[in-house]
Amino acid sequence: MVEDTDALSVRCRFCTWVGTRKAGWRSNRRTKKQRYRCRCCKKRSVLDDGFLKRSHRPGTITKALDLYFSGLGPGRIVQYLGRHHRVRVARKTVLDWARAFGRCVYEFLRALVVHPRGRNLHCDEKRPKVGRRESYFWLMALGTPHYIVAANLTRDKGWDRAKALFREVRGRLLAPVLAVVTDGLGAYNSWTGMVPSRTRHVVVGSFDAWPNNNRIERLNGSVADFLRRRGLHRMDRARDLLLGWTVHHNYVNRHSRLDVTPAEATGARLPLEGDAWRKLIALAT
Numbered sequence: 001m002v003e004d005t006d007a008l009s010v011r012c013r014f015c016t017w018v019g020t021r022k023a024g025w026r027s028n029r030r031t032k033k034q035r036y037r038c039r040c041c042k043k044r045s046v047l048d049d050g051f052l053k054r055s056h057r058p059g060t061i062t063k064a065l066d067l068y069f070s071g072l073g074p075g076r077i078v079q080y081l082g083r084h085h086r087v088r089v090a091r092k093t094v095l096d097w098a099r100a101f102g103r104c105v106y107e108f109l110r111a112l113v114v115h116p117r118g119r120n121l122h123c124d125e126k127r128p129k130v131g132r133r134e135s136y137f138w139l140m141a142l143g144t145p146h147y148i149v150a151a152n153l154t155r156d157k158g159w160d161r162a163k164a165l166f167r168e169v170r171g172r173l174l175a176p177v178l179a180v181v182t183d184g185l186g187a188y189n190s191w192t193g194m195v196p197s198r199t200r201h202v203v204v205g206s207f208d209a210w211p212n213n214n215r216i217e218r219l220n221g222s223v224a225d226f227l228r229r230r231g232l233h234r235m236d237r238a239r240d241l242l243l244g245w246t247v248h249h250n251y252v253n254r255h256s257r258l259d260v261t262p263a264e265a266t267g268a269r270l271p272l273e274g275d276a277w278r279k280l281i282a283l284a285t
């Protein structure tokens with residue numbers, strides 16, 4: 001229940017006037033929400049908590065997101081929600097949530113700056129099949145535990161693709177990285193000349209050399225796990241899902257040995273205890 005004093009600080013969704021009074025509840029089969037009446041335009045509305053116009057409970061949606069990005073397929077999530085929460089959802093609905101919230105939260109988080117804390121930037125690309133054609137999933141991540149600074153899914157492996165990602169990385173980092181570690185794909189040479197710094201570009205020759213890309217290969221392993229279970233058919237959908245996965249990887253999933261999320265390891269302090277997806281969605285709204 002929200003206090004009346006809070007209703008005075010609620011902003012109207014229609015005319016942006018601050019100041020409403022409570023006006024009953026909006027309910028559907030599954031959930032109910034406080035309704036407010038604007039003191040200016042007199043329209044009634046509910047708060048936009050990120051779940052506006054979603055008929056399911058926020059808790060159901062974030063549980064589905066957590067399970068999906070942890071690697072459970074949509075069919076199994078539907079079964080799980082039916083068994084434990086008596087909620088009937090379609091598989092497509094689960095995928096729609098993953099897409100919509102994945103993209104929305106990713107877009108919000110990509111504006112945040114990151115301190116590399118003296119770590120290397122590892123670059124690698126994965127080649128998932130999207131609509132039966134090969135595509136490139138680019139990952140640029142800081143050292144262990146891997147914080148993904150920039151990612152993208154493209155059809156080609158052009159020079160511009162890597163360059164755009166490097167540009168994004170440069171915009172987000174508060175300090176230069178020690179070195180840029182790549183696997184020698186030609187496109188990564190676009191790093192040269194990007195910044196007038198002493199950042200080394202290390203092309204990995206062998207696994208014995210240091211720094212090497214072994215660690216990001218492991219990150220790639222978990223991407224591969226995620227990709228293996230689902231057919232990706234369209235580029236735009238696949239991109240949303242993969243970017244959503246990077247959010248889960250960075251902010252939700254805890255490193256099994258270090259017991260921190262990669263975001264916490266970079267020093268980011270976002271209040272995400274408990275239901276991290278719910279809090280991310282609230283922040284992004």
Ligand SMILES: [Zn+2]
Nearest residue numbers: 012015038041
């Ligand atoms: Zn209004």
